[in-house]
Amino acid sequence: MEKVYNIIVGGKAGEGVKKAAQVIAHIAMAAGKYVFQNDxxxxxxxxxxNFSLVSISDNPIYNSYFKVDIIISFDDRSIRTHRDKLLPGGLHFVNQDDAASKDEHMISLPLSSLMKKLYSNPANVSLAATGIFAALTGISQAELEAIVRKEYRNNTEENLRFAIAIYDLCITQKHEFALKLNYAKGAIGTFHSGNQLIALGALAQGLTHYFSYPMTPASSILHYLALKKESHKVYAVHAESELAAANMAIGAAFAGARTAVGSSGGGFALMQEAFSFAGMAEAPLLCFLSSRPGPATGVSTYTAQEDLFFALNQGHGIFPRIVASPDSFERAYSLSAELMELAWEYQSPAILLTEKHLSECSANIDLTSIALPKPFEQPSESEAVYKRYAITESGISPLKFPGKGNCSPDDVIKWCSHEHLETGVRTDEPDAMIAMKDKRLCKGQSLIEGTKKYQRVAFYGTEGPLVFAYGSTALELRELMKYYPLRLVVPIYLEPFPYDELAWYRGQEAIVVEHAAQPHFAEFLRQKLGIISRGNILRYDGRSWDTFELLNVIEELQDA
Amino acid sequence: MRNFNTGKENTWCPGCGNFGILATVKKAINSLTDGGIPLEDIVITCGIGCHGKIFDYLNISGIYGLHGRALATAEGIKLANPRLKVISFGGDGDSMGEGLEHTLFAAKRNIDLTLILHNNGNYGLTTGQASPLSKIGFKGLSTPQGNIERPFHPVNLLMEAGASFVARGYSAKMEHLQQLIIKGVQHKGFSFIEVLQPCVSYNNTYELYNAHCQILDTIPPDEETARALAKDEEHIYLGIFKQEERKEYCDLLMA
Known part of the structure; x- marks a missing residue:
């Protein structure tokens, strides 16, 4: 088995802890390694x-390990928090200027005092991590200089002096570290967070307008897309509220723009009415819901899967919708693209349900190897007079956009939040109500067929206990499958439910793993497939699993 | 001249101020299309309430949106296709209550839309509750002892929020209102037109408006004067209170 090297970088918020970890990941990537970063x-x-975990290996890594080979502590609190996580033979580097709890096994470096000496305005000591890591892994001084220049744009000369000073100190101290990197080897794929991949998947499928109000852990989609304005011709609009964002997105879709909205549970609670509106108006509304522990404001920066039933039941009233959850980084990209395409083909709201863990963890991904959906065929228009909600065999009415090429001057395109006639004019007549409700349900049937174009369930492993999970919990399980066999079944599409692919599992016993205080996913599987849970592994402290900790829990359940 | 009829039965109360607004909007749109704006480039949105029914009486593309959200919907349309002329209709409950945030932010952004505020001083379609624009003492179903909240002054509120075109018309002064709507749509930036609209069932203000409305001869020279004129209770001034050139949101975003 290939060794996975693990590193913790810890310090105060605002010190650049995450950045330091990112630079370590970038260096390992440049040397042809696979990396995984968890902040x-x-x-x-x-x-x-704050602390970040970086894992490095010759094989893809799906989850973090909380027992590590290297700890770099920028302050005393980090020493106290992480000292127990060091593996035998591991190295703990501490900032001797803030290290009251240090012991003789730790390696002292004068980070703060050296910084005071070398900088006219002392900045963040976290840059030291780059020097330490470079020295340990055999990176040359010239390579280190290039890395510092590339990664830290301000105060370059001071940064170089500081990083090299730390590097020289570590070289002189002659630490033993087995991982040696060939910096020039060339990276596998590109380094992305789950949220970046969600954004890129939507961009690949034509996203031009993203409407959002900041809410962790979805905010980084907004930030990322805001940076892509020039390169991708996409407009990221920070609206006055989630209500504004969702209604703006529906308006933009009416005018022919491929749009999306994103938030966490609280923001989606505010978008409920607009979601329902999208169901009624038949608006292609793509939603990114990145969960954190709730209810209400909950815990902002940690992970949870408490929003499964919330996502499935988003919006009042009955109407077709799609809910799907990516089980990997690659799927975050492809699923975002698929849902954009399905939302437009079936003119329905779609939710990409994910969690902080996938949204904000990063790894190297080869985007070029991921197949994207083909554009769907627009239904042709048969009637002489355009009717927005024309009743058709498939339940799908032709879409036209005002002032666009496919629209003639006589076309009147009316979208409506009321129940409506085929023309989009409001109605409350019983026969007309039934006709339009049936049309939407008929579209829902077509939508079920439409989802079958895509992989709706992921299966991992061929022996061992049967385990069900969804979302990023699948990543945690896949990493432990390097050490323990499982038959892991992961529904990607949750609504419409992939009955065909899962028919074989009906009534079987399985272990169900989820990040929730109550076994909602297990309950969902019982309702849909009659799965009998022989053990619910619930975690609801907001934290992701350490790979071996989860392995132990599964082993205990298996042996019980 | 197009009549824009949809065939939908009109269900406003006989004598409702909305009839005057509907007829005026039709004339204004005819005049705008005669002036060279292609009809297919004109799009409407509305919220929910008596005002919103105008959507069904105008055979023009658009979105019959959610209560309070017509302007957010309109902003989405404009952002997706800035060539479109978007006219948004709102009630006083809609644009000044449930959806006030969108009204203020659209003005703040100076996005090139026109909001026509049907101000009937109460919630008509929900059978007469006090609105954010109801006078103190207004007796409605939710305020049987009389409204105790001070109303907003929409003209002043919107000037402060940043609307670059702010005007007030009266549903019974149709020719004047028609000119306001034409100028509002032609104005590049956020145009706000408050339309005083009597509600014959719950807030019949015809006599008040007929006695006190007076048309401004010119645009006031500064906002301070405009604010004083807008708040004058002796005379209810109609006309343009503010018209200025300010950079428009879509232009800035897409620059």
């Missing part, structure tokens, strides 16, 4: 304690 941070801007 643990709090809802504060300066102070507190």
């Amino acid at each position: 643990d941070y709090q809802s504060l801007i300066k102070g507190g304690h």
Whole structure:
């Protein structure tokens, strides 16, 4: 088995902890390694304690390990928080200027005092991590200089002096570290967070307008797309509220723009009415719902899967919708693209349900190897007079956009939040109500067929206990499958439910793993497939699993 | 001249101020299309309430949106296709209550839309509750002892929020209102037109408006004067209170 090297970088918020970890990941990637980064941070801007876990291996890594080979502590709190996580033979580097709890096994470096000496305005000591890691892994000084220049744009000369000073100190101290990197080897794929991949998947399928109001852990989609304005011709609009965002997205779709909205549970609670509106108006509304622990404001910066039933039941009234959850980084990209296509083909709201864990963890992904959906065929228009809600065999009415090429001057295109006639004019007549409700349900049937174009369930492993999970919990399980065999079944599409692919599992016993205080996913599987849970593994402290910790829990359940 | 009829039965109360607004909007749109704006480039949105029924009486493309959200919907349309002329209709419950945030933010952004506010001083379609624009003392179903909240002054509120075209018309002064709507749509930036609209069932203000409405000769020279004129209770001034050139949101975003 290939060794996975693990590193913790810890310090105060605002010190650049995440950045330091990212640079380590970038260096390992450039040397042809696979990496996985997991950031643990709090809802504060300066102070507190943040840490990042970086894993490095010759094989793809799906989840973190909390027992590590290297710890780099920028302050005393980090020493106290992480000292127990060091593996035998591991190295713990501490900032001797803030290390009251240090012991003789730790390696002291004068980070703060050296910084004071070398900088006219001392900045963040976290840059030291780059020097330490470069020295340990055999990166040359010239390569280190290139890395610092590329990664840290301000104060370059001071940064170089500081990083090289730390590097020289570590070289002189002659630490033993087995991982040696060939920096020039060339990266596998590109380094992306789950949220970036969600954004890129939508962009690949024509996203031009993204409407959002910041809410962790979905905010980084907004930030990422805002940076892509020039390169991708996409407009990221920070609306006055989630209500505004969702209604703007429906308006933009009416005018022919491929749009999306994104938030966490609280923001989606505010978008409920607009979601229902999208169901009624038959608006292609793509939604990114990245969960954190609730209810209400909950815990902003940690992970949870408490929003399964919320996503499935989003919006009042009965109407077709799609809910699907990516089980990997690659799927975050492809599923976002698929849902964009399905939302438009079936003129329905679609939710990509994910969690902080996938949204904000990062890994190297080869985007070029991922197949994207083909554009669907627009239904042709048969009637002489355009009717927005024309009743058709498939339940899908032709779409036209005002002022666009496919529209003639006489076309009147009316979208309506009321129940309506085929023309889009409001009605409350019983026969007309039934006709339009049946049309939408008929479209829902077509939608079920439409989802079958795509992989709706992922199966991993061929022996061992049967385990069900969804979303990023599948990543946690896949990493432990390197050490313990499982038959892991992961429904990607949750609504419409992929009955065909899962028929064989009806009534079977399985272990169900989820990040929720109550076994909602297990209950969902019982309702849909009659799955009998022989053990619910629930985690609801907001944290992701350490790979071996989860392995132990499954082993205990298996042996019981 | 197009009549824009949809064949939908009109269900406003006989004598409702909305009839005057509907007829005026039709004339204004005819005049705008005669002036060279292609009809297919004109799009409407509305919220929910008596005002919203105008959507069904105008055979023009658009979105019959959610209560309070017509302007957010309109902004989405405009952002997706800035060539479109978007006219948004709102009630006083709609644009000044449930959806006030969108009204203020559209003005703040100076996005090139026109909001026509049907101000009938109460919630008509829900059978007469006090609205954010109801006078103190207004007796409605939710305020049987009389409204205790001070109303907003929409003209002043929108000037402060950043609307670059702010005007007030009266549903019974149709020719004047028609000119306001034409100018509002032609104005590049956010145009706000408050339309005083008597509600014959719950807030019949015909006599008040007929006695006190007076048309402004010119646009006031500064906002301070405009604010004083807009708040004058002796005379209810109609006309353009503010018209200025300010950079428009879509232009800035897409620059």
